[in-house]
Amino acid sequence: MPIYDLSYRHWEGSLLGAGRRWMVIAEAGIRLLLSYKKFVFLLMLSWVPFFVQAFMLYMIMVKGASMGFDVSAGFFQNAYAVQLFPLVLVTIYAGSGLIASDLAANALPLYFSKPITQRDYILGKLAIIAFFLTLVYIMPVLLLFIFAVGVSPDMEFVKENYWVILSILGYGALVVGMTSVFIVGLSSTSRSGRVVGVAFIAVVTFAGMIGNLLNLVLRMSQMLALSPNANLIRLSDFFFLQESGLRLHPMVSLSVAALVIAWSLWTLNRRIRPVEVVA
Amino acid sequence: MSATVEIRDISKWYGQVVALNGVSLDLKPGVTGLLGPNGAGKSTLIKVLTGQLRPSRGEATVLGQAPWNNPDMNRFMGFCPEQDSFYEHMTGRRFVNALLSLHGYSATETRDRTEAAIAEVGMSELAERKIGGYSKGMRQRIKLAQAIAHDPQVVFLDEPVTGLDPVGRHHIIDLILKWGGEGRTVLVSSHILHEVESMTSSVLLINHGRLLAEGDVHEIRELIDEHPHHVTLTTSDPRGLAGHLISDPAVVSVRFDEETRSVTAETLKPEEFYRRIPILVTQQGVNVDEMSSPDDNLEAVFDYLVK
Amino acid sequence: MNEPRHTPPAVDFIRGTKATFRLALPMTLWSRRTLLMTMLAVFLPLAAALFLAVKAIPAAEIRTPGYIFYSNAFQFVQYYVMLVALFYGTAVVAEEVDGKTLTYLLIRPVPRSAILLGKGLASWFIGALIIAPMLTITYALFTLGDGLLYMGNASSFTVNLPTFLSDIALTLGTLAVYTAVFTFIGAFFKRPVLWGIAIAFGWESWVAFVPGLTRKLTVMHYVQSLSQHATGKNVAVALLGQQTSTIQSILSLLVIFALFSGLAAWTFGRREYFFDLSER
Numbered sequence: 001m002p003i004y005d006l007s008y009r010h011w012e013g014s015l016l017g018a019g020r021r022w023m024v025i026a027e028a029g030i031r032l033l034l035s036y037k038k039f040v041f042l043l044m045l046s047w048v049p050f051f052v053q054a055f056m057l058y059m060i061m062v063k064g065a066s067m068g069f070d071v072s073a074g075f076f077q078n079a080y081a082v083q084l085f086p087l088v089l090v091t092i093y094a095g096s097g098l099i100a101s102d103l104a105a106n107a108l109p110l111y112f113s114k115p116i117t118q119r120d121y122i123l124g125k126l127a128i129i130a131f132f133l134t135l136v137y138i139m140p141v142l143l144l145f146i147f148a149v150g151v152s153p154d155m156e157f158v159k160e161n162y163w164v165i166l167s168i169l170g171y172g173a174l175v176v177g178m179t180s181v182f183i184v185g186l187s188s189t190s191r192s193g194r195v196v197g198v199a200f201i202a203v204v205t206f207a208g209m210i211g212n213l214l215n216l217v218l219r220m221s222q223m224l225a226l227s228p229n230a231n232l233i234r235l236s237d238f239f240f241l242q243e244s245g246l247r248l249h250p251m252v253s254l255s256v257a258a259l260v261i262a263w264s265l266w267t268l269n270r271r272i273r274p275v276e277v278v279a
Numbered sequence: 280m281s282a283t284v285e286i287r288d289i290s291k292w293y294g295q296v297v298a299l300n301g302v303s304l305d306l307k308p309g310v311t312g313l314l315g316p317n318g319a320g321k322s323t324l325i326k327v328l329t330g331q332l333r334p335s336r337g338e339a340t341v342l343g344q345a346p347w348n349n350p351d352m353n354r355f356m357g358f359c360p361e362q363d364s365f366y367e368h369m370t371g372r373r374f375v376n377a378l379l380s381l382h383g384y385s386a387t388e389t390r391d392r393t394e395a396a397i398a399e400v401g402m403s404e405l406a407e408r409k410i411g412g413y414s415k416g417m418r419q420r421i422k423l424a425q426a427i428a429h430d431p432q433v434v435f436l437d438e439p440v441t442g443l444d445p446v447g448r449h450h451i452i453d454l455i456l457k458w459g460g461e462g463r464t465v466l467v468s469s470h471i472l473h474e475v476e477s478m479t480s481s482v483l484l485i486n487h488g489r490l491l492a493e494g495d496v497h498e499i500r501e502l503i504d505e506h507p508h509h510v511t512l513t514t515s516d517p518r519g520l521a522g523h524l525i526s527d528p529a530v531v532s533v534r535f536d537e538e539t540r541s542v543t544a545e546t547l548k549p550e551e552f553y554r555r556i557p558i559l560v561t562q563q564g565v566n567v568d569e570m571s572s573p574d575d576n577l578e579a580v581f582d583y584l585v586k
Numbered sequence: 587m588n589e590p591r592h593t594p595p596a597v598d599f600i601r602g603t604k605a606t607f608r609l610a611l612p613m614t615l616w617s618r619r620t621l622l623m624t625m626l627a628v629f630l631p632l633a634a635a636l637f638l639a640v641k642a643i644p645a646a647e648i649r650t651p652g653y654i655f656y657s658n659a660f661q662f663v664q665y666y667v668m669l670v671a672l673f674y675g676t677a678v679v680a681e682e683v684d685g686k687t688l689t690y691l692l693i694r695p696v697p698r699s700a701i702l703l704g705k706g707l708a709s710w711f712i713g714a715l716i717i718a719p720m721l722t723i724t725y726a727l728f729t730l731g732d733g734l735l736y737m738g739n740a741s742s743f744t745v746n747l748p749t750f751l752s753d754i755a756l757t758l759g760t761l762a763v764y765t766a767v768f769t770f771i772g773a774f775f776k777r778p779v780l781w782g783i784a785i786a787f788g789w790e791s792w793v794a795f796v797p798g799l800t801r802k803l804t805v806m807h808y809v810q811s812l813s814q815h816a817t818g819k820n821v822a823v824a825l826l827g828q829q830t831s832t833i834q835s836i837l838s839l840l841v842i843f844a845l846f847s848g849l850a851a852w853t854f855g856r857r858e859y860f861f862d863l864s865e866r
Contacts, residue, residue, distance in 0.1 A: 038777075085788075093780055104684075190618065192684055197779040198673045199622055205669065205787070209662040210629040217637045217655050293860075331692055332858050348855065350602075353695040354594040362861050364686035366613065381605045381694040383595035425690065430592055 021116050025124025046086035050140035061151050073164050077240040079141045087137045095129040095183035097193030104191040112274035122268050130180040138172035171239035178257050185264025188271035204228050221247035231256050283464035289337035298323040300488040310459035312475035313468040315485040321468040325435045329358045357431035359422050361438045365410045371421045372406035379428045396428035415442035433464045508549040512542045513569035520565050602696035606704025614712045627720040634727035652728035653742050657815040667761050668786045674709035675768025676778040686861045699851040710765045714758050725750045749814050760809050763843045770850035808835040
């Protein structure tokens with residue numbers, strides 16, 4: 001009778017490729033956040049503006065109601081402005097503690113004792129927040145556009161606004177990308193998610209105030225480059241081919257976005273170290 | 280001697296989780312060990328006694344006062360928590376001093392008491408270093424210093440020797456024994472059984488929120504007479520000794536090992552068995568080099584009670 | 587054997603508050619939070635200094651008095667005050683809970699309400715230490731730019747000094763009220779930052795300007811009513827139709843302060859804090 005070897009057997013199956021290991025961190029983080037009922041409730045609340053605007057779309061395009069505006073690129077640009085508040089709330093809820101909690105729990109050595117690199121770790125964390133921001137920022141506006149296409153009585157809307165979907169995706173990707181990198185970078189600077197959350201709101205709101213004040217005082221419209229809101233408006237003007245009247249060149253706003261991303265990545269590179277060289 | 284701490288039918292639950300279930304006990308001056316595995320309810324019991332948690336049912340008194348939301352009682356009570364949390368930016372001295380300053384002493388007295396407490400735990404030379412740079416053992420000592428700086432009558436220590444090296448552990452155990460000898464009521468919680476045994480013979484065994492046993496560890500052991508004792512004897516003739524033992528009515532089973540020259544007997548009547556061994560040696564000429572019983576200790580008692 | 591070894595002094599509410607204040611003050615002062623708030627506070631005087639520099643350039647032709655810009659800047663200060671109160675107020679309890687150091691405070695012979703008040707006072711004090719100099723320097727720089735003669739009279743600095751002093755009083759009073767509100771938020775909610783943001787940038791920023799009685803449920807409405815700046819009054823008159831009187835505004839702010847301070851003390855006094863869920 002054969003005696004079977006019950007001792008330890010090394011895994012001989014295939015391993016997840018090195019380029020996909022960040023997905024493990026991303027999946028774990030997404031599952032964890034989705035297990036919080038209050039967060040899921042917040043995600044659901046973030047979609048309320050979508051239903052309101054979808055109703056308005058329906059009334060205008062199907063029922064022919066007059067609401068003082070037409071359904072064009074400007075409508076979808078405005079839809080993004082409406083989703084900004086949910087974006088901020090979800091960023092703070094989901095993003096503040098992404099790295100801060102790991103620093104507080106001294107979990108980095110645990111992560112890097114596994115075969116993952118600094119890049120895998122950062123990518124994984126970025127993917128978590130980017131997932132939820134896409135869910136509450138890009139998806140509602142994208143679905144609004146698809147809904148508009150669906151309910152439009154003829155092909156006129158599609159003929160005139162086919163390019164808007166690219167604007168929606170492009171602008172959305174830029175904002176989600178920039179916000180994700182910024183909050184993850186900020187999260188790596190503290191061990192307290194609460195401090196990161198307030199610091200995020202402090203920097204965003206106060207920078208806006210200072211930008212507006214300097215514009216008022218110095219009569220230099222380029223000072224508005226300090227205002228995140230002004231930059232977002234100009235970038236959306238650029239993508240949706242609109243004019244808000246703000247005297248700020250879109251390239252300046254794009255440069256500010258690039259600076260924010262660069263700072264965040266630099267901070268992450270400095271703060272997330274698999275190996276600490278002591279001497 | 281009246282009890283310092285009295286607990287009558289204390290229960291504490293959080294939703295569906297019952298952390299303490301009908302616990303009643305008295306603590307008198309001296310050292311008492313509170314033993315149980317993780318999740319047994321040790322910390323919950325201590326937190327109820329230190330006024331941090333309100334019991335869902337029952338009553339607790341410390342020095343005659345109910346502890347919940349009774350800050351005045353904290354004048355006479357010291358607590359060393361289990362969590363390794365500090366104001367990391369503070370030095371050890373500043374940490375003890377800052378917390379002691381909340382006790383209403385004058386600045387001079389606060390300073391003097393801080394130095395005395397730091398010296399007592401052996402941290403005088405390291406007190407000016409920031410806590411963030413301390414080792415685990417140093418952090419533990421500073422935690423103990425803040426617990427006793429105000430010379431409390433009752434001291435609650437939640438896992439006080441965790442993370443200490445053997446020398447540090449020995450020092451802290453000596454301190455605990457000293458505090459108990461001074462007439463303070465000291466409750467020490469731990470899951471490290473042999474350390475509790477070295478501090479006290481008076482123990483409380485707790486598991487799943489219930490008190491399993493209370494009293495002297497040896498008395499508890501004797502009372503559990505359904506649990507068989509194992510006695511191991513080392514001899515040059517294990518087979519022969521085993522043969523003699525197997526016919527003894529006090530013996531339930533015998534196992535021998537010629538390689539290790541040992542015989543392990545299982546008995547339900549340990550006292551009777553111990554009386555027979557000298558007779559075997561003298562009358563039967565059996566050679567016994569060594570005798571030991573791994574069951575006459577707390578671990579065995581606990582293992583039996585929790586199973 | 588059960589007699590106390592010595593009789594430690596009793597610690598009453600006032601003594602406890604003082605002791606907690608002395609403990610919390612240096613901790614709050616030398617924190618990253620304070621560093622961040624101070625860095626943000628530098629921008630306002632910087633804007634004023636830039637104004638001064640630009641005004642000195644004849645080609646710039648800035649004829650608007652600096653005091654007008656100060657008036658506009660004062661509106662921003664109210665939001666900065668809200669931010670400071672949010673940052674510090676929510677941290678009064680939450681910081682100790684996050685750091686698991688609350689145990690050390692709860693086992694002292696200090697009433698819980700005194701712990702809360704002592705820490706809250708320290709937070710307010712640090713906030714005041716940042717805001718008062720910021721406002722003073724901003725005022726000085728903006729009004730200096732108006733030169734020695736302001737509208738034909740004495741210097742802008744002296745003419746507008748009474749208004750500035752009432753601004754300081756109003757700002758520090760607003761800071762106290764908001765600190766009380768956010769201290770309660772920090773004591774009551776598990777995620778106080780989100781709730782604080784919803785209140786600061788949702789309720790306070792929008793409801794205060796909605797016509798009707800609802801605005802009387804905001805702190806900002808009374809602050810705007812008490813503000814002596816033309817900008818504030820214009821906003822109030824134009825959008826609200828009617829301001830609340832000075833006496834009523836002051837009383838309302840006092841009531842809000844007392845209410846939220848009491849709620850915070852009540853909440854903190856009754857709450858149980860768990861730091862190690864595995865030990866349940």
